[in-house]
Amino acid sequence: MDSGAPARFEAVVLPHLDAAYTLARYLTRNPQDAEDVVQDACLRALKYFEGFRGEEEGSARAWLLTIVRNTAHTWRTRHRPAALAVEFEETQHSDAVAEDNPEGVLREKSAKETLGRALDRLAPEFREVIVLRELQGLSYKEISDVAGVPVGTVMSRLSRARARLQDALREEEVC
């Protein structure tokens, strides 16, 4: 790495560390694991940084988020091998719950907690499009790059994930 690279890495990548950490938090659902994932992802980013030629901010963000996303998915295969016994399948898992979720163990009343829990229960493939779109404001094209799926798939996942979250909110109103 040339001598200007650390400064350039800091200027280009570090502004997006909060975005990276937020994505990792939702993918791992745990602060410590999120820290590990982000640190590991940043070390990888550092390693490949010289290969990164993106000039504008937006592309640096999508680039970092792609690495975080892939690191988190690797992390998941290591830590939850059982969950992978069933291959992810688009339609079947659209409203499927994530691995470990004893439904209705806690019955908090606020919509805030309901929505947070509903999000946690979504399959990771659906959770990540919600986080990338709703919290980070990525375009469909950027999400397609980060998640490695076509734009049409991004759209159908977003639509199903939103429907699922709306159901959760409605259920809360009924309670």
Add this chain to the structure above:
Amino acid sequence: MTHPSFEAQVDAYLDGELATGDVRELETHLAQCPECTRFRDGRLALRAAIVAGVPTFQAPAALRERIREAARGAAPSARAPRRFTARNVWRPLALAASLAVVALGSWTLALQRAAGEALADDVLASHIRSLMPGHLTDVLSSDQHTVKPWFNGRLDFSPPVYDFAGRGYPLLGGRIDYVGGRPVAALVYGRRQHVINVFVWPATRGPGGGPSIRTRQGYHELHWTTADYTYWVVSDLGLAELQDFAQLPRQA
């Protein structure tokens, strides 16, 4: 076009991803179709619930520092990547050390950060409110010499007002807003169909560095402080363009 295909387009429409021609067609359809309107309203309600209930997070300061060290230390002195399995051994030690050293500092930092987050939420809420019909401007003028004096007597400071039409960001007007428990100047700029709100009030702390970036709900917020003023810039404009815009008041 058949009805279900409109419903499928509503998400793309609300996400700002629908082509202009389709937008017009969809809006016409929405005006006369209660079912699609209900669908859209459901999505808007979900969006509001996400803003209120699904937080973004700030990376822990220690993590940021470790990554910075790794970048600077580059090859040999870089900390070896922490293996996930090593965590349980490593964490209590690191925790104890960091607690001992930075307890007081991080406490005040955390307090400041929480306050900063609340302020950022406040600014975003003001921005979204301003986009509702009739809320954008109190003084509608592209003339900085009309907008600046308008604030006289309405605020206890005279905000810096410039028109950046020459740079592609025309001044649309201004209004008084209420952010962080005080009245502030809100300057409104346009860029194509996007609206940019610039919130300005006198700085209480010294000047900071470059803008900090926060993205929430598809909106970007840039924040910085000069010797005189605190600035918050909010828009759904692309981040690169918004950063380009944020240079302008600093050069003016």
